[in-house]
Amino acid sequence: MFVMYAVAGMTAAVVALLTVRHRRLTELAVPLGVILGGAAIWSMSQALAVVAPTRGQALFFSYAIFPGVAMVVAGYFWRSALSAGRLRTxxxxxxxxxxxxxxxxxxxxSDxxxxxxxxxxxxxxDGSLVLSPGPLYWLHTAYSYALMTVGxxxxVRAMRRAVRGQRRLYLWFLTGGSAPVVGNLVTLFADVDAQRFDLTPVLFLVTGLVWSVAERVGVNREREPVAYAQVIAALTDAVMVLDPKGRFLDVNPAAAGLLAALHPESRGDVIGRQWQEIAGRHFAARFTGAIQSTVTGPDGAVYDVRVVHMRSADGTCPxxxxxxxxxxxxxxxxxxxTDQAVRDGLTGVYNRRHLTAVLDEAVAGPDLSVVLIDVDHFKIVNDRYGHAVGDQVLVRVAEELAGAVRETxxxxxxxxxxxxxxxxxxxxxxxxxxxxxxxxRCAAVAVDTPLGPLTVTFSAGVAELSAGDRPDDLLRHADEALYRAKRAGRDRVVVANGADCKQYSV
Known part of the structure; x- marks a missing residue:
């Protein structure tokens, strides 16, 4: 027995050191190293207890087993929780x-x-020491099995949710973990005298070797199994799970950050608290009961909010x-x-499509007038100065008009x-x-050209909406008034009834 325990202990120690060296590659390496380190302490203590020359020394090494036991139990749960994605956040x-x-x-x-x-x-x-377990021993054993059962x-739950390629790694995990459990149960209950021959640390070494080999030979090419909790934590969208009473059950890091911004005092620690308490009643009420909505936060940020009600097999909403x-x-x-779609690409004022929409809506109101403006002698500007200068003239006229009108x-x-x-x-x-x-105002604006400053004028026709007129009628009347302004000598404004507002010479 001494040789078996000693060899198992030294092997476990070596493998533990080699495993921990890979901690930068996967966070599963550290808990596996803890398990193997615990198995090494457990096995070596068993070995020394077997060959101890005195009862006192044998008793001391029997007690020395339990630091290793504690490391194994904690390491098993730690690695289980990490594999299931339950400890990452x-x-x-x-x-x-x-x-x-x-x-x-x-x-x-203190025993x-x-x-x-x-x-x-x-x-x-045979002279070996046989210990009689007390109540604290059985309490420790019950806790250890409970913690390992939870892990x-x-x-198992993570394996059920995992994609097919990940399930093999979970199966190897469960296979490796079952060996020491069987060995320990045999040690505890098969025969009282068997407690001096404990297979558990040796089988935990088997567990560590199975897990290590399974990862290294490529049972799954991924360094770690991907669990749903890890996927949710990686999302940039805020994901929150609420119970039927509106209390937080879980939030991912993005949601914790959002909620911390909405309720700074919470600092994102919201589990168990009411949604309305954290988000604010006004903000929460904007989408309560809605499946999808757009909400503007108190800081002006705009959020797309989607609400999914979970359903159990019995039809209830958990x-x-x-x-x-x-x-x-x-x-x-x-x-x-949207704004670019209704703007003229050159001048930046609205385009004809938007004008049509505005007139269709405006004809329903009272006292509507339109002014149709035409830049005088624009063809001569293009022919003499070039189209680039002509574009500048249009831009300047548009800027002057846009700067002179009302918001309406x-x-x-x-x-x-x-x-x-x-x-x-x-x-x-x-x-x-x-x-x-x-x-x-426009006549006073000069555009710089290679031939010197250029000023232009415009002619305008004004029409007022009459009863029964449609937008096309209104524009037609304004166009007729503009035509008369041009025939009268340009650089003037004419109302659709034929009367000049004022007379100016070009």
Whole structure:
């Protein structure tokens, strides 16, 4: 037995060191190293207990087994939880794994005074030490099996959710983990005397070797199995799981960051708290009960919110999944593209398509007038100065018009050198007076050219909406007035009834 324990202990120690050296490649290496290190301490202590020359030394090495036991149990659960993706975002919970080893060591060290861990010992016929378990021993054993059972359940549940290529790794994990459990049960319950021949540490070495070989020979090419929890944690969308009463059951890191911004005092620690308490009643009420909605946050950010109600096999709703995506930049780009779709590419004022939509809506209101503007002698400008200068002239005229109108007015390029200004709530005479001020304003603007400064004028026709008129009728009347302005000598404004607003010579 001494040789078997010693060889197993040294092998486990060597493999543990080699495994931990790969910790940068996979986070599963550290818990596997802890398991193998614990198996090494367990086996070596068993070996020394077998050959100890005195009862006191044998008892000491029997107690020395339990640091290794604690490492094995904690390492098994740690690796199980990591494999199942349950500790990636909760690493602080690893500290809870230290509770059992600390309490176990306290019980073992103090056992000579209270004898609650081992009630006593007997000497077997071959002179070996046989210990009688006490209540704390059985409590430690029950806890160890409970913790390992929880770890196994996590792995089984992860295997059921995993893709086909990942399931083989989980099967090897479960196969390797079952060997020491069987050995320990045989040691505990098959025969009382068998406690001096413990197969468990040797079989934990087998477990470590199976897991290590399974990963290295490519049972699965991935370094680690991918669990749903890891996938959700990697998403940039905020994912929140709520119970039927609206309390947080789980959130991914993106959701924790979003909720911390909405409720700074929470700092993202929201598990068990009410959704409305964290998000704010007004913000939460914007999509409560809705499947999909767009919500604007208090900071102006825009969110796409999707609500999925989970359904159990019996038809009940165990909770709700809320997925929130920040679409602020997307909405900005969408608004920009929408605006570009209704703008003239050269001048930046609205295009003819948008003008049609505005007129269709504006004819339903009272007192609507339009001004149709044509840049005078524009063909001569293009022929003498070139089309580039002609474009500059159109841009400057458009800028002057856009800078002179009200927010409710609309300036649009009608085609070529023609512009239309829509003036809701304005009669014809008022519109003509305003158009004449625009005419004087544009006439004062000079465009630099290779041949010297260039100034231009425009002619304008004004029409007011009459009962029964459609948008086409209104534009036709304005076009007729513009034609009369040109025939009268240009650089003037004419109302559709034929009267000049004012007379100017070119």
């Amino acid at each position: 909760r690493k602080r919970r690893l500290l809870l794994l230290l509770v059992h080893p600390v309490l176990l060591m306290t019980a073992v060290v 000579p005074w209270h004898h609650a861990f081992f009630r006593g010992f007997d000497i077997a016929g 196994t359940v996590l792995v 909770g709700t999944v809320v997925v929130v995506r920040d679409i602020t930049e997307l909405e900005r780009l969408r608004a920009e593209l 007015d609309t300036v649009a390029r009608y085609g070529g050198e023609e512009f239309v200004v829509v003036l809701p709530g304005t009669d014809a005479l008022t519109a003509a007076d305003r158009a004449d001020r625009w005419r004087a």
